[in-house]
Amino acid sequence: MARYGQYCPITRSLELLGDRWTLLIVRDLLVGAERFNELARGLPGLSRGLLSKRLDHLVRAGLVAHVDGRYLPTQAGEELRGVVFGLAEWGSRWAFGEPRADELDATVLLWWIRGGMDATAFGDRERTVVHVRFRSGARRQYWLVVSRGDVSLCFTDPGFDVDLRLEGDLDALYQVWEGRMEYGAAVRDRRLVVTGPTDLVRALPRSFRFSPVAPFVRQAMASLAR
Structure with a gap:
């Protein structure tokens, strides 16, 4: 110390x-x-x-x-919650910007997403499997197995039928998760492409709880736009 x-x-x-x-x-x-x-x-x-x-x-x-x-x-x-998230609020206004290449770790991002998914967004389904594929990077494929009470992150095919496919740019998904880019905008610009049954495609963004710092980032982005 x-x-x-x-x-x-x-x-x-x-x-x-x-x-x-x-x-x-x-x-x-x-x-x-x-x-x-x-x-x-x-x-x-x-x-x-x-x-x-x-x-x-x-x-x-x-x-x-x-x-x-x-x-x-x-x-x-x-x-310390006020200290930590006070830093999040300050950093969102004064220190946050475009992601750097050294900050983009697909496994970390999918681990965060796994911990912040709401299975109830998919209704009463026993299991929903999301195949995530990034367009670049050392590791490009992941599977999220979403069931009530548990969300698993898999690095190899878990052997279940895939219900949703999410393909896109790692930096875009990071910015969506952190609140710097709107999910709808990323989809419209095809930075993220989601395919599958319409009801599940619509449910996917509702299943994301997003980063706990996202509200601060969104607030900072809104103040810059004014």
Whole structure:
């Protein structure tokens, strides 16, 4: 833990939270990740060893409780919600723009989408399989198996009939998920192409809960348009 040698609540806060990856771990805990593997999947640039070290630090600092294999924000951790999403609001206005190539990881995006899908949008169907295919990138194909109570992300064909096919540009789907581009606009411009039965095609955008930062990004985009 870095020490700044200044008696100030801001420096004390930075001593707890200023190390690389720490606030992103807190972000993921606040939006529902609880297990070590969940956190690791959502932060692939972070080694498992360093993730373990950062979590131990947060537990010792009283920001996170480790209970039965789950990492849960304490009251102190929950009260960081305003700080984390305050950064989201500020960043949406002053630091967010076109995505850079090094920020586009298809697996991370599909992992986020998997965690934010509402199966009820597809009605009473037992299972809906979405085949996602990107036009470029190291890994181009994924399958989302959406059932009530669970959404699975598969890297190989799970063997079920495909109900929907989503093909498009990775940067476009990222911007839709983050609220920087409207889903309808991406479809009209054929940045995203969805094929399948009409009722399922219409249900797909309703199944997306979108990123928790999307409201801030949309608000920032609307203010720029005025």
